[in-house]
Amino acid sequence: MPDVSVLTSLSAPGVGQSRLAAGLRHATRLIGSLILTFLGLTVITFCLARVLPIDPVLAIVGDRAPMDVYNAMHKKLGLDLPLYQQYWNYLVQLCHGDFGVSNFTNQPVIDDLIHRFPATFELATLAILIGVVFGVPMGVIAAANQGRWSDHVMRVVGLIGYSMPVFWLGFVGLYIFYSKLGWVAGPGRIESYYEDIVEPVTGLMLIDSLIAGEKDIFWNALSHIILPASILGYLSLAYIARMTRSFMLSQLSQEYILTAQVKGLSRTRVIWRHALGNIMVPLITVIALSYGYLLEGAVLTETVFSWTGIGRYLQDSLRHNDMNAVLGTTILIGAMYVTLNLLSDLFYYILDPRSR
Amino acid sequence: MRRTTLLLVTALTLGLATLTSPAQAETPKDTLVMAKAIDDMITADPAEIYEFTGGEVGTNVYDRIMRFEAEDLSKIVGGVVDSDYKLSDDGKTFTFKIRPNQKFHSGNPLTADDVAFSLQRVVKLNKTPAFLITQFGWTPDNVESLVKAIDPETVQMTITEEFAPSLVLNLLTSVVASVVDKKVVMSHDQGGDLGYAWLKMNEAGSGAFSMKSWKPNESVVMEANPDYRLGAPKLKRVVIRHVAEAASQRLLLEKGDVDIARDLTADQVKGLAGNSDIVINTYPSADTYYMALNQKDEHLRNPKVRQALRWLVDYQGMVDTFLKGQYIVHQSFWPSGFFASYDDNPFKLDVAKAKQLLSDAGYPNGFDITLDTSTQVPFTDIAQNIQQTFAQAGINVKIKQQDSGQLFPLYRARQHQMVLIYWSPDYMDPHSNADSFARNPDNSDNPKSKPLAWRNAWEIPDIMAETDAAVKERDTDKRKAMYIDIQKKVQEDGPFIFLFQPTRQTAMRKNVSGWVQGPTFDVVYYRLTAKD
Numbered sequence: 001m002p003d004v005s006v007l008t009s010l011s012a013p014g015v016g017q018s019r020l021a022a023g024l025r026h027a028t029r030l031i032g033s034l035i036l037t038f039l040g041l042t043v044i045t046f047c048l049a050r051v052l053p054i055d056p057v058l059a060i061v062g063d064r065a066p067m068d069v070y071n072a073m074h075k076k077l078g079l080d081l082p083l084y085q086q087y088w089n090y091l092v093q094l095c096h097g098d099f100g101v102s103n104f105t106n107q108p109v110i111d112d113l114i115h116r117f118p119a120t121f122e123l124a125t126l127a128i129l130i131g132v133v134f135g136v137p138m139g140v141i142a143a144a145n146q147g148r149w150s151d152h153v154m155r156v157v158g159l160i161g162y163s164m165p166v167f168w169l170g171f172v173g174l175y176i177f178y179s180k181l182g183w184v185a186g187p188g189r190i191e192s193y194y195e196d197i198v199e200p201v202t203g204l205m206l207i208d209s210l211i212a213g214e215k216d217i218f219w220n221a222l223s224h225i226i227l228p229a230s231i232l233g234y235l236s237l238a239y240i241a242r243m244t245r246s247f248m249l250s251q252l253s254q255e256y257i258l259t260a261q262v263k264g265l266s267r268t269r270v271i272w273r274h275a276l277g278n279i280m281v282p283l284i285t286v287i288a289l290s291y292g293y294l295l296e297g298a299v300l301t302e303t304v305f306s307w308t309g310i311g312r313y314l315q316d317s318l319r320h321n322d323m324n325a326v327l328g329t330t331i332l333i334g335a336m337y338v339t340l341n342l343l344s345d346l347f348y349y350i351l352d353p354r355s356r
Numbered sequence: 357m358r359r360t361t362l363l364l365v366t367a368l369t370l371g372l373a374t375l376t377s378p379a380q381a382e383t384p385k386d387t388l389v390m391a392k393a394i395d396d397m398i399t400a401d402p403a404e405i406y407e408f409t410g411g412e413v414g415t416n417v418y419d420r421i422m423r424f425e426a427e428d429l430s431k432i433v434g435g436v437v438d439s440d441y442k443l444s445d446d447g448k449t450f451t452f453k454i455r456p457n458q459k460f461h462s463g464n465p466l467t468a469d470d471v472a473f474s475l476q477r478v479v480k481l482n483k484t485p486a487f488l489i490t491q492f493g494w495t496p497d498n499v500e501s502l503v504k505a506i507d508p509e510t511v512q513m514t515i516t517e518e519f520a521p522s523l524v525l526n527l528l529t530s531v532v533a534s535v536v537d538k539k540v541v542m543s544h545d546q547g548g549d550l551g552y553a554w555l556k557m558n559e560a561g562s563g564a565f566s567m568k569s570w571k572p573n574e575s576v577v578m579e580a581n582p583d584y585r586l587g588a589p590k591l592k593r594v595v596i597r598h599v600a601e602a603a604s605q606r607l608l609l610e611k612g613d614v615d616i617a618r619d620l621t622a623d624q625v626k627g628l629a630g631n632s633d634i635v636i637n638t639y640p641s642a643d644t645y646y647m648a649l650n651q652k653d654e655h656l657r658n659p660k661v662r663q664a665l666r667w668l669v670d671y672q673g674m675v676d677t678f679l680k681g682q683y684i685v686h687q688s689f690w691p692s693g694f695f696a697s698y699d700d701n702p703f704k705l706d707v708a709k710a711k712q713l714l715s716d717a718g719y720p721n722g723f724d725i726t727l728d729t730s731t732q733v734p735f736t737d738i739a740q741n742i743q744q745t746f747a748q749a750g751i752n753v754k755i756k757q758q759d760s761g762q763l764f765p766l767y768r769a770r771q772h773q774m775v776l777i778y779w780s781p782d783y784m785d786p787h788s789n790a791d792s793f794a795r796n797p798d799n800s801d802n803p804k805s806k807p808l809a810w811r812n813a814w815e816i817p818d819i820m821a822e823t824d825a826a827v828k829e830r831d832t833d834k835r836k837a838m839y840i841d842i843q844k845k846v847q848e849d850g851p852f853i854f855l856f857q858p859t860r861q862t863a864m865r866k867n868v869s870g871w872v873q874g875p876t877f878d879v880v881y882y883r884l885t886a887k888d
Contacts, residue, residue: 104573179611
C-alpha cells in the first residue's frame, strides 16, 4: 500500500509547478544551445569560406571579364564591406527567413535546398534501411559465432565495405549491374522522358510516383536508386555490423547470458531478445551517426550516379565560393544533426527505462 | 542460426530478382539525349552567356545577326538579316535588311527594332561578353543613336572605331549578337533591368529550338521550333543530361540510354573502338594549349631562358603517346585551319641546344620554378612530361595542381611563375586571340582589362601597334600577312610556349546522323541531327 503522504505530496500543486518550471528551464537551455550552435556554425563557415582561394566574383563573371564588370559584381555581392558587416547583413537576412540567392543557380537558396534535399533524403533513407536490415543481423550472427567461418565471412565483407573507395565501388557497380547484367538503371534519378510527369508532392520520387499511380515511373525510379542506395547501404552496413558485433561480444561475455541459458532460455532467445535489446541504446547512436553522415550528401556517390542531392550542391557551391549556398546548406546539415540527436534522445527514453 | 542465415540469403536473392527489370527502353526516336557536364552554365541570357554550355544552348535557342550556318561552317552568312549589306564609304556604317516572315517562339514577328534593342541591351547591361561589341565604340550613352531601326525591315549600325568589315561581321556571329524578343523581355523588366533577372533563367529567342526548361546542374530540355526560318529541325526534342563523370557518360552511351557522350577522354574513346554500336567522330577545335611565362620572374624575363624552355618540351612525344588522336602540335597563337593561321612548328625537344642557351643566359645549372596547372585531364600528364624534360637541363619544376576556381584568380593576379592552361577564341577571327596574346595597353597593376600579355607582364608597344593596325586593314591578303608576322614574333620571343591544338572526339550511337560541331563552343548545331 503506497504511503498516503507520498501520494498526497505527488498530487500537490507545488510538485506539478516545479516540474513545469524544470521543463521550461530545460527547454530554454536547449533553445539557447541550439542558437549558439547555429551561430558558431555560421561564423566558422563564413570565415572559412572567406579564406578559400576561390574568387566568388570570377566564378560569376568569368575569367575574361573586364575590370569594370568585375568591380560592379564585387560591389553587388557586398564584398567591399568589412567582414563583420557582411556577416551581420547575412544574419539579419536569415532572421527574416531569407537564405539569399545562389550565384550559380540564380535561384533562392531555400528553393534549391527544397528541390535537392528530397533526393538526398530518399537515397540516404533507403541506404540506412539496407544498412540496418542487413548490418545488425550480420553483426549479431558474427558475434554469436565468434571465430567460426560465418564470423570471418561477415568481417571480410565488412572490411571491404570499410576499405574500398566509394567512387570505385560505384563505378564497378555500374559496370557490372548496369552495363553488363542490365539489372539496374544507369546514373540519374529517372529516365529523361519521365521527368516532369509526376507532380512533386513530397519530392521523393518513389512515393510521388505511387501517389500519382504511375507504376512504370515507380519501377524506373526504383531501378535507378537501388544501386547507389545499395552501395551507400553497404558502407553503412560495414560500420553498423562491426559496431553491432563489438557491442554484442561485450554483452555475450556477461554473466546474465549464462544465467539465462542455465535457467532454460534458448540461445536464440537470449541473443536476439535479451542481448540485442541491451545494446539498442549505443546501437541507436551508431545508426543515427551513420544516417547523419548519409544525409550530409555523399558527394562522390552523387557525382558518379548524377544524383542531384545536397552533397553535390555543397561541392559546387564551394567551387564557386557561393557564400549563400554554402551557408544555407551548412545550416540545413546542422539542423539535420540536431534533429537526429533529438530523435536519438527520444529513442533512448523509450528503450531504456533508466532514462525516464 | 541456420534458419536465420537462410532467411537472409532468400531475402537478398528475392530482392535482386525483383529488380531484374525488363530491358531498358532506348531513347525516344524523336528525342536526342546527350550526356554532358553542364555545371559551367550559369545563365541563359545571351547578353551574359560566356561559358561553353550556355553558348551552345544559346546557339540553338537564339538566332543571330550573322552566322556560321550548320550547312557550311566555313563562311559567314546573314542570320536574321540578309547576307548582302550596305557599307558606307568610310567603312563605319553597316545597313542590314531583316529577312521577312521571321517569328519569335512567342509568335511575335522579328523586326529591326528587336535587332537594335538586342544590341543596345548588351551594351547597357555591360556584362562580361559586352566587350565584343563595345570595342566598336558603343557605350550606354551613345548606343541608341548608333544602333537603330530605320524602319521595321532595316537596321543600321555605326561604329566609331575603325575595323576591318570582316572582323565586324565576325563579331556579329558571336553570342552577344543574339536577337531577343523585345516585347517579351520588356514585359519582364524589373526596375529598369531590361528583363535581366527573368532572361537569366528563361528565353525569348527565335532559334531552331525553344528552351523548355533549364534545371541548373541537372538538365536542359529544348523543343523544336517548327517555324524556324531554315526549316523545322529533324528531331522534336533535345535533352542534355548533366553527367559529371566521363566514365558514367561512357556507360550510358554503351547501354543506349544516351545518344551522344560529349566529354569522353582519349582512353575512354580508345576503349569504345571495338563497339559496333558506337561511332567516334572527330571535329576540329580552335583551342590553344600553351604555357605562360610570367615576365615578373627574373629567370623567365631573360629571352635566352625563354628560348631554351621552348627546346625543352617533347611536343611530338606527347602527341604520339598519351595525347594520341586528340591533339596536334601547334606552336602559334591562332589555330591551324583558319584564316591567317601560321603553321610553322620550329621547336622540338633538343636538350643540348637548351643547355647551351641556359648557359649563355647565366644558368648553366638550371634553376627552380613552379608550374601551376589544372587538375583536369590532360594537364596533369602534360605537366609531368614537361617536368621530366625540363629536369634534363637542370630546371626543377614544382607542379601545383588546382581547381580552375583557384587557378584563374591566381593567373589574373599575376601571382604565378609558369602556368599550363588553354585558351578558346571568342569568335573566329585572328583578332580574337591577337587581342589577348599580342596586346597589352596598360601594364600597370590596375588596368581596365587583363589580356594574357598583361597577365604575363609583357610590355609590347611595337607588336601592339601592329595588332591595332591589323584590326583596321581592309585588304584581306595584307591583313593575313600582318597576323602571320605577329604570330611569328610572339612565337619567337613572347612569354608563351605554344604546345597543342586539340581535336574533339564525340562519341555517338550509330543511328545518329547530321551532328554538326564547329571549332568553338558555340558553333554546335542540333537542327540537322536525326536518328535512323
